[in-house]
Amino acid sequence: MVGFGFLHCDTLLRIKRSERKDLRALVRRSRVKSRNISLLNLDRREKLIISSSVSPGRGCVRNTIAVTLAILLLTLSPSGAWAANDAAQKYPPTIVFMTDFGVLDDSVAICRGVMYGIMPDVRIVDLTHQVTPFSVFEGARYLFGATPYYPSGTVFVVVVDPGVGSSRKAIVAHSKKGQYFVLPDNGVITLVEQRDGIDAVREITNTEWMIGSKLSSTFDGRDIFSPVGGHLARGDDWSKVGPAMAVKDLVRLDLKVATIDDHALKASVIATDGPFGNLVTNVDGSDFLKLGYQHGQEVPVKVGDKELKMKFVKTFSDVPVGDPLLYIDSRGRLGLALNQRSFAEKYGIRPPVSLLIPRAGR
16 A cells, blocks of 8 residues: 555564564564564464555565565575475375265265364365175275375275174275275275385274274274274374284285186276266286287177277277277276277176177278
């Protein structure tokens, strides 16, 4: 604002109390008179206004530049590490939540409420609640697909738990990428472990991290997994959740692996792709390419008891509407599809089924 021959320049800054002396010292070294600088505490988040009032003209320019340089020096100096920490504090912790509950009743909302009750500022991302009921493998596949896109420190709460209330363990696993997984020890962590590695596991036994003293034997999602997820998102010491377990003792899924010999690729169709009816396989795209096929070539394929021929293409529109195709999907796997139609519906495919593709030229 301008008035009575003075120019008032304000800079809004968030700064910790412990850094104020450093800032004042830097301002003094920048030859800005201390009477022209005021640090005003605005709120509990430590927002400050650095305010300078000088006569218009070059003095104002010098003063403004000096203040700006002082701020930059503090930010870039070793003692300015608060800048990075403060930036991180602007973003609340994240819980990624997945279940096979569906969304027809209140189960998901109850679990979310438990997590919010412990950590009100948490962000909860719903990975999906439409896992096929009791399908641990499907839950493992979705978890495997989503985790690469979330940062270190993310908490994944997974409740795909056909053994609820039994002797199976409830655990927290910590990956080598720095992510936490709160879930039943039933193999749902298998694919993530194979790719990212697990460096520590603890069994959940601390009742203070659970919801109340009377626990249901059929709703561990509410009573155990959700509150533990909330505590982790709040930053509580995860060693308090319960005793350490050996990583080698984790339950793991027995997964079928695609194989290639001198004659063919032998694999499996493991799922369908959402509502579209495309077939998802356990074949890595790079392994399929070892068979020698090029884009545009026709490929003989046996899916279950059905023998078909289809083109290997980059995308669906590379073939006429309704025609079959082979492609490398967005996750890097071999897929089978019809352009704008459901492959699974047309050919009556219900995974898991076998898949056989000969080498090119055979």
